[in-house]
Amino acid sequence: MYLDHDFAPATRRAALPRIRDDVPMTPDGYIRLRRISAGLSQHDLAQRMAALCIHLNERKAGQRMPDLVADMLTELRRIEQPETVADQHETIARLAAVLPIDADVYWQLADYAPERHPRVCRGCGTSAHDHDAPRWATRTSCERCAPAGDGL
Structure with a gap:
């Protein structure tokens, strides 16, 4: 049978401690x-956000591009x-549409205690939640940024 096997179930390892x-x-x-x-x-970045608002037709009546x-x-x-956090989730959602950030990482940093924060590189800001998850060189730096992030 397809599902009949003699493999022993995998043993679960304890979670690694949070650094x-x-x-x-x-x-x-x-x-x-x-x-x-x-870069x-x-x-x-403000220009990109304004262009997105125009594209989505979210500007106020009569608002010109320079004002936006x-x-x-x-x-x-x-x-x-x-020590400032965005007032509205829409602001971060718009930002995430024009900048490679993870809105969930932002709100986790804003809403939770430091022991529940995701690991974020101090050189470039990439996190384990990004699509191209980094390989860590140190506890605060990915391999691309190891020298830049060590001093923080």
Whole structure:
């Protein structure tokens, strides 16, 4: 029979202990690292967010592109301030549409205690939840960023 076998069931191993992080990653730090890693300035990212709003027809009546970019730039600067979290999930969803971030990682960093944070590289901001999950060189740096992330 197809399902009849003599294999012993796999033994479950205990979960690996969470490595304590002396300087926990913050939501603002995550956004900043991912933006810089993508090679974008705040203004470049604000332009992308504004273009997305225009494409989705989400701008206010009569709002011009420069005004929309200015609004997006203000919001981006605000959420990149230390100890600041986005007010609305839509802001992070829009950001995730134009920047390679994981909204779930952002909200996990914002909403949970540091011992429940995902592991995030201090050089580029990539996490184990990304599609191209990093290989870790140190406890705070992926292999691409090992020298950059060690000092944090």
